[in-house]
Amino acid sequence: MKDQRGYSEKEQRQITLCQRLISKKSYLCQEEIRRDLQRHGFAGISQSSVSRLLKILGAIKIRNARGQKIYALNPQSQPVPNAARSLNEMVVSVEHNGEFILIHTVAGYGRAVARVLDYHSLPDILGAIAGSSIVWVAPRSAGRIDALCRRINYLLCMHEYS
Structure with missing residues (x-):
């Protein structure tokens, strides 16, 4: 993945969402990616923009368990860990x-994110x-997993806490 400092705020949001x-x-x-980007607020995004995003992310096509070729992020093209990144930039999803x-x-960044959880001793x-x-x-309790997931989202700057 290329350095994202040269991109506009909108392009950075597109890159992050696509990732x-x-x-x-x-x-x-x-x-399929273009349609999902549209559903998430980028209504006018074109196929050529999606192609550019995939190139920026270093996306590759791999075979899934069914033998279908799907897009994936190439681990070798991902950025070297940088402690100056915000938590929101480190976390892709919480589910x-x-x-x-x-x-x-x-x-x-997995270990850094786990360290943040350890620090907060939830x-x-x-x-x-x-x-x-x-x-x-x-x-600790599967019955409270929804609340814990929301709290982790909030703690990691994913802004889904209610």
Whole structure:
């Protein structure tokens, strides 16, 4: 991924959103990405803009478990970890399945994000395990996982706390 300092605020938002979308969902073609970008507020985005975003992100096509070619972020083209990045730039997504929470991060930031959780000592977290680009969080109680997920989103600047 190229250095994002030379892009406008709108372009940076597009890059960040495109990165999150590709990390969360399997896309077979650029048109699917374009439609999702439109649904998230970039109504006039063109296919050529999507192509440019994919190039900036260093996206590649890989085969999924079904043998389909999908877009993925190339781990080798991701930026080298930089402590000056904000949490919002490090975190790609926070999701749960009712039993545990997964925090997807930009490659190389999983441990830093887990350290932030450790620092805040949230009482609803039983434990967390961090890898390079993911943090697995075990809630103390599965019954409170929705509230914990919202709190983690808020803490990590994802702004979904209510």
